[in-house]
Amino acid sequence: MRNSFARIWGQLTESMLFLPTAVLLIILIFDFFFIPGFFSNLRLQDGHLYGSLIDILVHGSPTMILAMGMTLVIATGGVDLSVGAVIAISSSVAAIMINPTIVGMNLTDPRLFINNPQYTWMPLWLVFVVPLIIATLCGLWNGMLVSYWRIQPMVATLVLMIAGRGIAQLITNAIQIIIFNDTFAFVGNGYILFPFALYVAVAVFIGAWLLTWRTSIGLFVQSVGINYRSSFYSGINERRVKLFAYSFCGFCAGIAGLIIASNIRTSDANQIGMYTELDAILSVVIGGTLLGAGGRFSLMGSAIGALVLQATLTSMLSFGVPASAITAVKAVVVVAVILLYAEQTQSFLRGIGKVSVRQEAAR
């Protein structure tokens, strides 16, 4: 009983989820005190939840999904810089399959788009499946470069990061496509009490969790991340593990692309998913997975990390920080988080527990 605080504190600070959760709480506490109505504007609206907290969940969902894929890639000791470009590709493919008039395809009646909110050129299930297949192939390509050609992950994925956006612009003739189809728009805009995008994110999370921890893939990923040579000699097909991680990352980017395009009802090969690769990497880092080292990873931590980033963004917009200055605020949060992870801070945090032990012992 005497050492209960120290014990609980010790367990808490040892947990990978401690810091990301603490940071998220700090941001929410800031919102509670400094942004009037940030919590109280949560209400039931037309049968769904609405409010600033829900905004965080809607816009955080694509980043959460990206972070799942990125976590596995980083755990294998790599990094994927191309997810933003893959988002652009998947959203462009989806948009062009709904409305091909933009690339000069003549439809029988172009005004169908205005008169029929359900109009789509290709069947809707294809509009969802084809972009995901293409996105997974993009991931597979990255995986091939990294595992079979042994190109450094940063360089290998840089190829697609630069080329991908160009490919997306070729697909759409570099034109913004407004998406009029209401069913497609539901994915990013719709609600079933909670935002639909959140269900997608939760599904991807559960899928990734089952895939890694209910099979031995999680163990393989960790093993490859720690030391790929010794993994190889202990009989793990290190190349296939990497191929899987990068393909899964591409798949996640594909889903995120569909959600983002659906949310703003626009596919914009130029801007869509710009810098999201950095958001995804940051989420993973905030979530406690070590960048560049490989090994231990936490899917839950990355999900919380994504929420930390989105909470910062939404809070700053609500607080009245100009949209153009938000990246600077984000940088401050990132620096703060990195400092929190520093060895010195960590030992200080652990020290708090030890001090209390000493105090109680002295009594």
Next chain:
Amino acid sequence: MTKSRTLRIALALATAAVLAGCSASATPVPTKKVYTFKDMTVGFIQTGSESGWRAANTSSFNETAKSDNITLKFTDSQNKIENQITAFNTYIADPAVNVIVLAAVDVTGYNDVLTAAKTAGKVVVIEDRRIDAPSNLYYTYIGSDFDKEGNEGAAAMCTALGSGGKNVVEIGGDQGASAAIDRAKGFREGDTACGINILDSQYAAAWDPTVGKSIMEAYLKKYTGKINGVFAHNDELAIAAIQAIDASGLKAGKDVQVVGFDATADGFKYLISGEMSADIECNPLLAPQVFQAALDGLNGVTGQPTWVPSQEGQFFASQGADALKAILATRKY
């Protein structure tokens, strides 16, 4: 021997030419080359492809160049001024290029390259976006009067708001773009007419609708129940705002009046559904005017005004869906 004969023939030909010239008109030699569209090679530095308006603008240049037999070299600068400077230097160094057309990303920052282009003898025509540079550094500027558009936007907002509340939020375009700067300025000059109160104003970098939507979501929470109108700097931002308004349970066009700019086909769709109240046109089909000006520039025509505004209209949801559909059918963008 052969050399002197060639020289003699050349001399004879030259004399004949001079004589012919003299007999045709009284102007003395040397006769100046008269440029036609065929001799023009245009380096076109576009901002990027950030909107439906921009797409129509780019295709206007492509199509006009094709029909007039003009050689067009195209740069998509991805909305980055550094890419525009690089493209400028490439075109200055390219001997084939004699005309450079610029749609500027930012208002300032072009003085050095403009001077270099002038020294190299290239004709520079600025299109669409105004820049802050001495007017002797370029031949002319052809583009919309964004200030006037902002004014018209304010008037349209007044009409849409009617006798109701006058609280308006603004979603601006890219902070450095003349379209955003001048539309905001024009709006503030025109808003006194019916006493519009601007609650808040934010700019979406690179005209990104994702940012625009987030800005609107924050507004809706900060000023719950207070917002009567949204002044969005282009159609895409207006459409993003409408998405956010819908999610909040309000109805765009009824509870909140949305005014947009450009009047692209996408914007028309929302005018027809009544979700957008007014759309101020910004004409993207500038290529014929630009090419004509560039040709005048090559031929040394002086006295060109430094600014030729383009012709534009306004459209309102109150015109009715059928009338708007009929107008849309006749439009090119």
